[in-house]
Amino acid sequence: MNVGILGSGDVGQALGRAFVTLEHRVMLGSREAENQKGIAWAKQSGARASHGTFGQAARFGEIVVLATLGVATENAIGIAGPQHFAGKLVLDATNPLDFSKGMPPVLAGGVGDSAGEKHQRLLPDAYVVKVFNTVGSPLMFRPQLPGGPPSMFLCGNDAAAKKRAAEICKDFGWEVVDVGSIGAAHYLEAMCLVWVLASASANNWHQAFKLLRK
Numbered sequence: 421m422n423v424g425i426l427g428s429g430d431v432g433q434a435l436g437r438a439f440v441t442l443e444h445r446v447m448l449g450s451r452e453a454e455n456q457k458g459i460a461w462a463k464q465s466g467a468r469a470s471h472g473t474f475g476q477a478a479r480f481g482e483i484v485v486l487a488t489l490g491v492a493t494e495n496a497i498g499i500a501g502p503q504h505f506a507g508k509l510v511l512d513a514t515n516p517l518d519f520s521k522g523m524p525p526v527l528a529g530g531v532g533d534s535a536g537e538k539h540q541r542l543l544p545d546a547y548v549v550k551v552f553n554t555v556g557s558p559l560m561f562r563p564q565l566p567g568g569p570p571s572m573f574l575c576g577n578d579a580a581a582k583k584r585a586a587e588i589c590k591d592f593g594w595e596v597v598d599v600g601s602i603g604a605a606h607y608l609e610a611m612c613l614v615w616v617l618a619s620a621s622a623n624n625w626h627q628a629f630k631l632l633r634k
């Protein structure tokens with residue numbers, strides 16, 4: 421499968437490595453084709469890995485991942501061209517965090533408008549699933565934790581898209597918790613801040629949520 425990833429940061433690179441390890445072809449996208457991080461990532465990630473612009477990555481992907489700076493993702497989608505997402509599963513790992521007043525960040529726009537919903541509105545012909553936003557990039561693939569596989573929370577409007585996203589999460593080593601429609605992105609984006617604050621208070625960023633049921 422071809423996976424296009426918008427984002428050359430830690431998340432784009434970590435998810436890109438994961439898909440390459442699972443023998444998918446990955447193109448990492450940036451604003452500029454000459455982005456040095458993207459070029460270096462492709463060079464070190466083998467023959468299945470490449471780098472291009474946001475538009476090239478969106479066109480390339482049968483699945484497209486949003487892994488751009490949260491408050492800049494609307495811009496990234498515009499640069500890529502929303503038409504290149506039509507009919508595709510879009511995995512939205514972004515968090516709309518506002519760092520302008522320092523740490524800890526706050527949710528940009530409060531909980532009035534989630535990024536997941538905004539991205540689904542910008543891409544009406546795509547199937548946006550909010551996922552991979554509630555854990556740090558080092559643990560996104562095959563997390564090894566004493567309590568066993570952690571829980572990956574996801575939400576989206578399309579059942580088939582969520583099923584495919586859940587299969588990907590399971591391949592990546594996660595249990596999956598579906599919390600409903602893309603409207604639930606409000607809560608998953610807020611969960612990111614619970615993760616940040618809990619990490620900061622324990623001074624340990626190697627943590628993930630696990631939902632326990634009986």
Ligand SMILES: NC(=O)c1ccc[n+]([C@@H]2O[C@H](COP(=O)([O-])OP(=O)(O)OC[C@H]3O[C@@H](n4cnc5c(N)ncnc54)[C@H](OP(=O)(O)O)[C@@H]3O)[C@@H](O)[C@H]2O)c1
Pocket residue numbers: 426427428429430431432449450451452455486487488489490491492493495496513514515516517552553554555556557558
């Ligand atoms: N870091 C984590 O552990 C983690 C975990 C879960 C979720 N997230 C979320 O995942 C997303 C990616 O996080 P990250 O830490 O990997 O990287 P990041 O530093 O938040 O974002 C880097 C990407 O954003 C793009 N970007 C920056 N400004 C832009 C603009 N004005 N217009 C368009 N694109 C712009 C960059 O483009 P270029 O490639 O052109 O430089 C780059 O590809 C964020 O939304 C973050 O909140 C992060």
